[in-house]
Amino acid sequence: MGTLRFRPVVLLFMLPAFVLYAIFFVVPFVRTFYYSFFSWNGMGQATFLGLANYIRLVGDELFTAGLGRVTIWAIASIVLKVGGALVLAAMLRKRIRGSDFFTSVFFLPVVISAAAISLMFALLYDLDTGPFNVLLRAIGLGGLARNWLGDEKTAFWAVIAVPIFHTIGYFFVILLAGLQDISEEIYEAAEIDGAGALKLFTSITVPLIWPILQICIVLATTGALKAFDYVFILTAGGPGNATQVPATYMYQTIFVGLKYGYGTALAFTIFLFTLAATLIIRRLTSFQAD
Amino acid sequence: MTAKPTANTRTIGSHFTRAGKYAVLSFQAALTIFPIIWVLSNSFRTTDQILTSIRLVPEQFALDNYLNVWRMTSIPRALVNSLTIDIVSILLLLAVVLPLSFVIARFRFRAATVIYLFFSLAVLVPMVTVLPMTFKLFSELGLLGHKYAIAFIYVAEQLPLSVFLMVMFMRTIPSELDEAAIMDGCSILDLFRHVIIPLSRNGIVTIVILSFVAIWNDYLTALVVLSRQADKTLSVVLGYARNEYAVDYGMMSAAIIFAIAPMILIYILVKNRLIKGMAMGAVKG
Structure with missing residues (x-):
């Protein structure tokens, strides 16, 4: 809170931001909610349906399967991305030779666009020239070589590996910053008491970093629930619907199917799920924070 | 023993x-x-x-792929689009964020907290949720054919984080400065322009870098809103690249390098600020 006395002229200072934000965020958001109760092709008259769109969602296998996929995606993100980042950060908590090098390298992919990273992985997964397949053939497992993104059995896993590679460095720097705030004396005291590396990790590092770890878990989960770019660029939801997630399904429903009513219900549901996930995770994981 | x-x-x-x-x-x-x-x-x-073969060091440093990308694809134009759209968005962002943050950070009035919360709301709402209706709005307002109109969406999207960081930076400026400036007969506008803005330089640089990277890397918004082929940004063009020249591995690789080189350059130049800013932004989210 500042100290200057309020005067009407300050309203003018806030006006541009307010107008822009109201028109280009608040209005679309409210209309998303509004049209989710209608049947509408985006042009003509909209017909009020009540909750019909939402009821239809529950029985829509494309949606529920997509929700299942992003749930797996979220769990994989938490375990591999947040967990992996925590292990890396714990190793670099104390400055060692090469600290700056490792930090710079781990963070590097974060500044690259999801589009470029996705295209890069499309090349890595390539049937003929991709290193995965070349390696498999080289060690005599050529039978396992495949078009990773084109095979229904592997496409989903091939897709979710990409964001894990892409943003593990982001979680790493957040956690590293948090770990470096923990006083060295706590570690020294525990070491004198004879605690080993594992014990230090589980009884000091994890509990003290918990509030930040919680933020990371929320970010990883909501990131998965609203995922779009990687899927859309790598597989567009295919093969078949093997990698369809709620956001790509919503995109198809609205921009290809022109079903604005059902599409906005999907869009709003994605929001509700991210909000619920945020609240539930905060709740479930707060026990240690007190 | x-x-x-x-x-x-x-x-x-x-x-x-x-x-x-x-x-x-x-x-x-x-x-x-x-x-x-x-x-x-x-x-x-x-x-x-x-x-x-797979090689991490090429047999030769031939530039043919780069020349092909430069001559035969829409990547060069997309590069220019990404750059100009990004710059216009950042300028608009600063124009709306700085005065707003100034008021929230330096004035004492009850509504300040409410206003601040109002502008933070967008953090909770995924872009993918509002985008169809933003598209609809663009078509109703006749903005779809206009390349730079996308800046409105980027600014609305970047507002919450930028306001948060800017208010935080502006609050570190001693409040005695405000009182002194006003006593000396400075108007509110003078105080803003000649005292607060120069002293917030560090914060401004941070939000410029963070927003520049975020907007450069955006895919979804550009995909939906930029309807004219000539206006497409790098991310969108890269997204299509797989279908367009998928068989030409060398060209695809060169296209990727075109797209990531500017960001890697920025990363090398301002690494620490970028990492610190992103970590701060996350803790807010």
Whole structure:
């Protein structure tokens, strides 16, 4: 809170931001909610349906399967991305030779666009020239070589590996910053008491970093629930619907199917799920924070 | 006597963990850097060479792929679009964020907290949720054919984080400065322009860098809103690249390098500020 006395002229200072934000965020958001109760092709008259769109969602296998996929995606993100980042950060908590090098390298992919990273992985997964397949053939497992993104059995896993590679460095720097705030004396005291590396990790590092770890878990989960770019660029939801997630399904429903009513219900549901996930995770994981 | 073996085991143990630590860290570093080096190497190689072997150092540093991308694809134009759209968005962002943050940070009035919360709301709402209706709004307002109109969406999207960081920076300026300036007969506008803005330089640089990277890397918004082929940004064009010249591995690699080079350059120049800013932004979210 500042100290200057309020005067009407300050309203003018806030006006541009307010107008822009109201028109280009608040209005679309409210209309998303509004049209989710209608049947509408985006042009003509909209017909009020009540909750019909939402009821239809529950029985829509494309949606529920997509929700299942992003749930797996979220769990994989938490375990591999947040967990992996925590292990890396714990190793670099104390400055060692090469600290700056490792930090710079781990963070590097974060500044690259999801589009470029996705295209890069499309090349890595390539049937003929991709290193995965070349390696498999080289060690005599050529039978396992495949078009990773084109095979229904592997496409989903091939897709979710990409964001894990892409943003593990982001979680790493957040956690590293948090770990470096923990006083060295706590570690020294525990070491004198004879605690080993594992014990230090589980009884000091994890509990003290918990509030930040919680933020990371929320970010990883909501990131998965609203995922779009990687899927859309790598597989567009295919093969078949093997990698369809709620956001790509919503995109198809609205921009290809022109079903604005059902599409906005999907869009709003994605929001509700991210909000619920945020609240539930905060709740479930707060026990240690007190 | 018993203390000695214990000490020895400990030293051996700590050497072991240290080696293990470096093994894990080096493995992860190699894993991170390998795809980028591989693509960089392939960008100098011919399709035949790429089909024959995996090399992290190319046989030759031929620029044919880059020349082909430059002459035959829409990537150069997309590069210019990304750059100009980004700059216009950042200027608009600063124009609305700075005065707003100034008021929230320096004035005492009850509604300040409410206003601040109002502008933070968008953090909770995924872009993918509002985008269809933003598209609809654009078509109703006749903005769809206008390249720079997308800046409105980017600004609305970047507002919450930018206001948060800017208010935080502006609050670190001693409040006595405000009182003194007003006593000296400064108007509110003078105070804003000649005292607060110059002293907020650090914060401004941080939000410029963070927003520049975020807008440069955006895919979804540009995909939906930029309807004219000539207006497409790099991310969108890259997204299509797989279908357009999918068989030409060398060209695809060169296209990727075109797209990531500017960001890697920025990263090299302002690494610490970028990392710190992103970490701060996350803790807010």
